[in-house]
Amino acid sequence: MLKINNLNATIDNKSILNGLCLDINPGEVHAIMGPNGSGKSTLSNILSGKKGYEVSGEVLFEEKDLFELETEERAHKGIFLAFQYPLEIPGVNTNIFLKTSLNAVRKARGEKELDAIEFLKLVKEKSKELKFDEEKLNRQLNVGFSGGEKKKNEILQMSLLAPKLSILDETDSGLDIDALKIVADGVNTLRDKNNSFLIITHYQRLLDYIKPDFVHVLMNGKIVKSGGPDLALELEKKGYENFN
Amino acid sequence: MKEQLQKDFDNSIKNLSLSQKDIEIKKFCLDNFIDKGFPNRKEEDWKFSDLNQIIKNNIGEISFYNDQTSTNKVDTSVFVDGLEHNKIVFINGRIEKIDFEYEKKDQIEIIDQSETINEFKNSNSLSDLNNAFTNKCFKILVKKGYQLVKPLIIYHTTNSKIWSKNINLRLNFELNKDSSLKVIDLFNDTSEKNFLNIFYNFELKENAVLKNYKIDKLENKNIKYSFNNIDQDKNSISETFILSSGSNFSKNEINCNLNGVYASAFVNGVFSLSKDKHHEIRSIINHLTENTKSYQLIKSVLDESSKAVYQGKIFVNSDAQKTDGYQLSKAILLNKKSEFNAKPELEIYADDVKCSHGSASGSLNDDSIFYLMSRGLSYYQSRELLINGFLLDVVEKITDSEIKNLIKNMIGIKE
Numbered sequence: 001m002l003k004i005n006n007l008n009a010t011i012d013n014k015s016i017l018n019g020l021c022l023d024i025n026p027g028e029v030h031a032i033m034g035p036n037g038s039g040k041s042t043l044s045n046i047l048s049g050k051k052g053y054e055v056s057g058e059v060l061f062e063e064k065d066l067f068e069l070e071t072e073e074r075a076h077k078g079i080f081l082a083f084q085y086p087l088e089i090p091g092v093n094t095n096i097f098l099k100t101s102l103n104a105v106r107k108a109r110g111e112k113e114l115d116a117i118e119f120l121k122l123v124k125e126k127s128k129e130l131k132f133d134e135e136k137l138n139r140q141l142n143v144g145f146s147g148g149e150k151k152k153n154e155i156l157q158m159s160l161l162a163p164k165l166s167i168l169d170e171t172d173s174g175l176d177i178d179a180l181k182i183v184a185d186g187v188n189t190l191r192d193k194n195n196s197f198l199i200i201t202h203y204q205r206l207l208d209y210i211k212p213d214f215v216h217v218l219m220n221g222k223i224v225k226s227g228g229p230d231l232a233l234e235l236e237k238k239g240y241e242n243f244n
Numbered sequence: 245m246k247e248q249l250q251k252d253f254d255n256s257i258k259n260l261s262l263s264q265k266d267i268e269i270k271k272f273c274l275d276n277f278i279d280k281g282f283p284n285r286k287e288e289d290w291k292f293s294d295l296n297q298i299i300k301n302n303i304g305e306i307s308f309y310n311d312q313t314s315t316n317k318v319d320t321s322v323f324v325d326g327l328e329h330n331k332i333v334f335i336n337g338r339i340e341k342i343d344f345e346y347e348k349k350d351q352i353e354i355i356d357q358s359e360t361i362n363e364f365k366n367s368n369s370l371s372d373l374n375n376a377f378t379n380k381c382f383k384i385l386v387k388k389g390y391q392l393v394k395p396l397i398i399y400h401t402t403n404s405k406i407w408s409k410n411i412n413l414r415l416n417f418e419l420n421k422d423s424s425l426k427v428i429d430l431f432n433d434t435s436e437k438n439f440l441n442i443f444y445n446f447e448l449k450e451n452a453v454l455k456n457y458k459i460d461k462l463e464n465k466n467i468k469y470s471f472n473n474i475d476q477d478k479n480s481i482s483e484t485f486i487l488s489s490g491s492n493f494s495k496n497e498i499n500c501n502l503n504g505v506y507a508s509a510f511v512n513g514v515f516s517l518s519k520d521k522h523h524e525i526r527s528i529i530n531h532l533t534e535n536t537k538s539y540q541l542i543k544s545v546l547d548e549s550s551k552a553v554y555q556g557k558i559f560v561n562s563d564a565q566k567t568d569g570y571q572l573s574k575a576i577l578l579n580k581k582s583e584f585n586a587k588p589e590l591e592i593y594a595d596d597v598k599c600s601h602g603s604a605s606g607s608l609n610d611d612s613i614f615y616l617m618s619r620g621l622s623y624y625q626s627r628e629l630l631i632n633g634f635l636l637d638v639v640e641k642i643t644d645s646e647i648k649n650l651i652k653n654m655i656g657i658k659e
């Protein structure tokens with residue numbers, strides 16, 4: 001599904017990713033762990049099409065060159081990024097945003113766009129599943145939301161859009177255990193033989209609830225070690241220092 | 245221009261039955277205007293908008309005589325749907341209709357003041373021009389305690405019958421104690437290259453409430469100047485909202501005198517401009533007694549090589565203790581060539597006051613655009629959502645919900 005081959009990225013002449021390689025097959029859950037500043041968010045941003053990086057190397061998504069796709073086309077094709085720091089967007093009603101987003105993606109997939117009533121029914125259902133306060137749907141997007149609510153809103157968007165590849169950039173940071181379980185439930189519900197996940201985290205804690213197939217250690221812009229779920233436990237014990 | 249002015253003036257007073265004294269007053273105003281000409285950038289209040297130059301560039305030779313002997317047909321298709329309203333219809337500057345069909349007839353007086361000159365003064369020559377050439381003037385008087393059931397829409401319609409002309413309009417409003425009135429000025433121009441020069445005077449007695457919404461949204465190639473003078477007694481409220489968008493050039497001036505305690509004035513506005521449009525709002529709020537309040541919020545979205553100017557002055561008299569004055573302007577520049585100028589001015593002679601001002605401009609936030617696009621929205625959808633979001637809080641300041649929705653629709657804010 002996703003093939004990253006020798007990905008390099010620099011910004012303002014500062015090298016951030018250095019020859020990163022990663023393959024994700026349909027249905028797989030990959031976890032990436034790594035210290036602050038190792039390039040995890042940069043990788044997520046580049047996969048989603050954020051501008052401003054100088055990149056080289058190759059990234060294929062379902063055999064297509066990802067760099068030829070605009071940000072919104074990647075979303076249409078099924079790439080989703082749950083932001084580490086979801087943005088507050090004043091004046092934009094959350095419901096209107098969610099509906100515009102869902103219908104843009106549905107339209108691109110050749111599905112019927114939802115009308116207001118169908119949308120509301122769906123979004124209420126999903127909100128309930130995620131214990132996302134429905135009242136927030138009528139607020140300005142992420143404005144005045146707590147850290148946890150912002151993260152849940154990301155997961156709500158993920159479950160509405162039902163992407164093929166979901167990238168979760170430290171979605172677990174700052175969440176209490178209940179919220180963490182809800183996030184994990186969101187992922188596990190969507191998890192099937194076609195949908196894949198790239199889960200970026202600092203803590204092995206989340207991986208107790210979302211069992212990854214593979215764990216990778218990212219340091220200084222490249223993957224220095226890959227393994228199974230046990231690698232996360234090992235990391236937790238030893239710390240990153242011993243992976244240099 | 246001088247000969248043209250003389251000739252057009254002689255033509256325009258021919259049909260009026262004015263006393264010799266009134267004619268002298270008009271002549272005096274004409275001479276003042278001939279002397280000063282259109283305002284230019286050497287005048288402090290016009291330093292961002294050189295009207296003389298703008299008229300030269302956009303209109304060229306301009307004439308001042310407006311033949312109003314025959315009536316124009318009122319095109320009802322311009323009337324706003326879905327909002328019951330009273331009407332005043334101007335077509336090419338001629339008043340064609342005054343209709344307060346929704347109101348108690350004995351609660352409103354419409355007084356023809358055409359035959360009595362009451363000079364209008366502001367700080368520039370355009371008031372002289374207006375005094376010299378306006379030949380119909382009405383006063384709308386709302387009686388004590390009467391609150392109009394429906395808003396009044398003033399249609400300013402122009403069509404291609406006029407060309408390179410100056411049109412002068414004048415209306416007076418008197419809102420007596422405990423009365424209220426909502427006025428929407430709606431511009432509808434299919435003409436080009438004309439200069440509209442509009443003067444309104446509002447007199448608000450104790451507890452009176454005035455809401456004035458000025459909507460220049462439809463794309464047109466005219467030049468407009470509009471001056472509102474608002475005098476406010478004790479406890480009165482004036483709310484002005486300006487949607488400044490359609491004309492090639494527009495300048496709205498609001499002069500508000502807060503004469504009575506607890507009087508308050510709100511001036512909010514949106515500039516939504518593209519091409520090489522150039523619009524200005526200038527407000528002067530005079531806090532003349534204690535416990536008066538003013539609030540102003542101006543938001544601009546400027547594309548291509550458009551330019552918006554906001555000059556906001558808050559004057560606080562030495563008696564005006566406990567004044568509360570606030571103004572803020574924010575602009576989004578969508579293009580490197582677009583420009584926003586803000587000139588806040590505070591002149592304060594009292595010590596116990598709360599006054600603040602601020603101004604900010606910048607481009608659309610790239611991170612926000614990325615966030616929205618990563619959810620499948622196109623660049624234009626994202627941009628539109630952000631712009632509407634940016635404008636929402638100023639539109640939300642409109643206190644009349646029906647009119648608020650009308651304006652939201654015009655701007656394209658969906659809910």
Ligand SMILES: Nc1ncnc2c1ncn2[C@@H]1O[C@H](COP(=O)(O)OP(=O)(O)O)[C@@H](O)[C@H]1O
Binds near residue numbers: 012014039042043
């Ligand atoms: N826009 C930027 N400009 C300059 N340096 C950046 C920018 N974004 C990230 N970096 C740098 O790149 C490195 C990796 O950042 P990031 O990908 O956010 O790391 P992580 O998510 O792993 O904490 C850091 O050293 C960070 O300072």
Ligand SMILES: [Mg+2]
Binds near residue numbers: 040041042084169170
């Ligand atoms: Mg990060």
